[in-house]
């Protein structure tokens with residue numbers, strides 16, 4: 203039995219991620235990571251039935267299987283070389299992770315420290331530069347902390363709007379940093395000079411707590427009291443999350459109860 207009184211932070215994050223894809227229409231959704239995958243599938247089953255999903259490897263999905271279940275219905279073939287065609291064409295919304303993200307919406311998944319001698323080598327920039335100059339891009343941060351939200355990223359993998367503008371029209375024309383969803387709050391980059399703006403704080407979280415957990419500033423429209431609370435998922439969404447998409451509770455590995 204699904205009880206609304208037991209809505210968890212992971213459920214709220216899944217709905218906030220779904221909302222980031224709600225207005226996309228028929229577009230290829232590329233969620234990187236567990237909560238993004240859950241949120242995107244939730245959007246497809248609720249707010250945006252036209253969303254195009256893949257299994258993350260080479261198949262377009264016709265149905266919406268539970269997380270990590272084998273695709274039962276397939277409607278197309280999307281190997282990596284074709285992903286690059288879609289990236290260049292533009293009808294794609296990717297939600298990536300962020301080892302660091304800064305006040306101007308630049309993201310780093312490449313390495314920590316000085317570029318010539320990093321203290322930690324991570325993934326490399328992967329598809330991030332191409333994604334951010336061609337596609338709508340959002341970010342998911344499962345552990346909001348001052349070492350993730352930084353004043354300036356060590357290495358720019360995903361390009362924020364100000365930097366894209368400085369690089370000229372080829373970089374800025376389609377740059378579209380849409381949402382940053384963390385385990386505490388939701389942001390966009392429509393603050394002054396394209397900086398982070400706090401859109402909502404999750405239920406039970408205060409604006410000062412988000413400030414405390416951030417190593418960079420962010421814009422608040424009006425006063426702290428004016429910042430809305432992220433919506434709670436509806437009963438229909440809770441049933442879909444808990445009984446259809448993630449009955450094993452894998453989401454709690456990323457956002458503990």
Ligand code: F8G
Nearest residue numbers: 234282298299300301302311314322328329330333349350
């Ligand atoms: C830190 C920090 C921090 C971590 N500050 N230190 C330390 C300081 C930590 C650990 C150590 C390791 C289109 C497309 C593509 C494709 C297509 C083209 C993409 C073909 C696909 C393939 C390709 C990119 C998609 C993502 C990334 C999702 C995550 C990860 C992670 C880190 C990156 C955030 N702030 N943080 N440390 N990819 N993954 O103390 O120290 O560093 O830390 O779009 O690819 O090429 O193109 O995970 O690191 O979106 O988000 O989770 O590596 O596990 O273990 O946390 O312990 O060693 O001392 P991680 P972690 P120590 S698009």
